[in-house]
Amino acid sequence: MSSRDSLLIERIDLHIHTSFSDGNYSVEEAVKIAEIKGLKIVAITDHYSEVQYRSNRITRSQFSRYVQTLNNFTVLKGVEVEILQDGTVSISKNKVKELDIVIGGLHSINNIKFWGDYSPIWDPERFVEKVRVTLIKSMESGILDVIAHASWLPEIIRKETHRKITKDWIESVVDAFCDEGVAVELNCAWKVPDERFVEYCVKKGVKLSIGSDAHQRLMIGKTDYAINILKKMKVPEDLIFIPTSLF
Numbered sequence: 001m002s003s004r005d006s007l008l009i010e011r012i013d014l015h016i017h018t019s020f021s022d023g024n025y026s027v028e029e030a031v032k033i034a035e036i037k038g039l040k041i042v043a044i045t046d047h048y049s050e051v052q053y054r055s056n057r058i059t060r061s062q063f064s065r066y067v068q069t070l071n072n073f074t075v076l077k078g079v080e081v082e083i084l085q086d087g088t089v090s091i092s093k094n095k096v097k098e099l100d101i102v103i104g105g106l107h108s109i110n111n112i113k114f115w116g117d118y119s120p121i122w123d124p125e126r127f128v129e130k131v132r133v134t135l136i137k138s139m140e141s142g143i144l145d146v147i148a149h150a151s152w153l154p155e156i157i158r159k160e161t162h163r164k165i166t167k168d169w170i171e172s173v174v175d176a177f178c179d180e181g182v183a184v185e186l187n188c189a190w191k192v193p194d195e196r197f198v199e200y201c202v203k204k205g206v207k208l209s210i211g212s213d214a215h216q217r218l219m220i221g222k223t224d225y226a227i228n229i230l231k232k233m234k235v236p237e238d239l240i241f242i243p244t245s246l247f
């Protein structure tokens with residue numbers, strides 16, 4: 001990787017929240033911070049759900065105001081939609097047309113939230129299998145460009161991630177990313193997926209997306225986790241995901 005290329009990967013952040021959902025700063029502030037940090041390829045991707053009410057999600061009726069606001073700035077217009085446990089996603093196809101990037105995020109299964117929820121999981125193997133099936137189904141929707149934090153597990157089983165997320169699990173999920181043309185996000189807030197996962201992505205030619213998943217000002221453009229992995233594994237530049245609207 002030449003120094004020019006490494007400069008590019010240091011200037012991308014395709015996963016930023018704002019006060020439209022659960023970030024604690026405005027779009028204007030986010031854009032300003034991204035500029036100050038020298039970022040060149042930036043997407044605002046607030047949580048969006050039109051299928052069921054969830055707190056801190058942009059609703060269907062707020063959608064056009066969100067898109068109009070983003071139109072005032074030189075940023076990519078994106079959303080992070082819910083991957084529901086039946087593998088459907090929380091956005092309709094006609095809304096997707098107005099956006100540059102749609103990220104899918106799996107945030108709960110069987111009422112167990114993947115963050116801050118210490119509910120017991122009685123059968124972790126079955127749960128992790130359900131995650132696998134749900135992620136694959138969501139990619140088949142043809143709606144998602146990227147899946148965020150794909151190998152992230154709920155609190156109670158997270159310590160076992162390395163054992164529960166097996167080689168077979170990784171290969172099965174990454175094969176689907178490959179078949180469906182969906183990019184894997186290197187999620188810098190939660191530092192997933194790990195190198196085993198990325199290695200198989202590179203082998204299969206799956207694109208890798210760089211996202212800070214910022215919810216606070218200081219997190220915007222903080223993508224060291226991705227940059228370090230990409231440099232360490234000498235990932236070729238053509239595997240870095242760039243939304244097609246930029247071509």
Ligand SMILES: [Zn+2]
Nearest residue numbers: 080105106148
């Ligand atoms: Zn998420």
Ligand SMILES: [Zn+2]
Nearest residue numbers: 015017080213
């Ligand atoms: Zn997010």
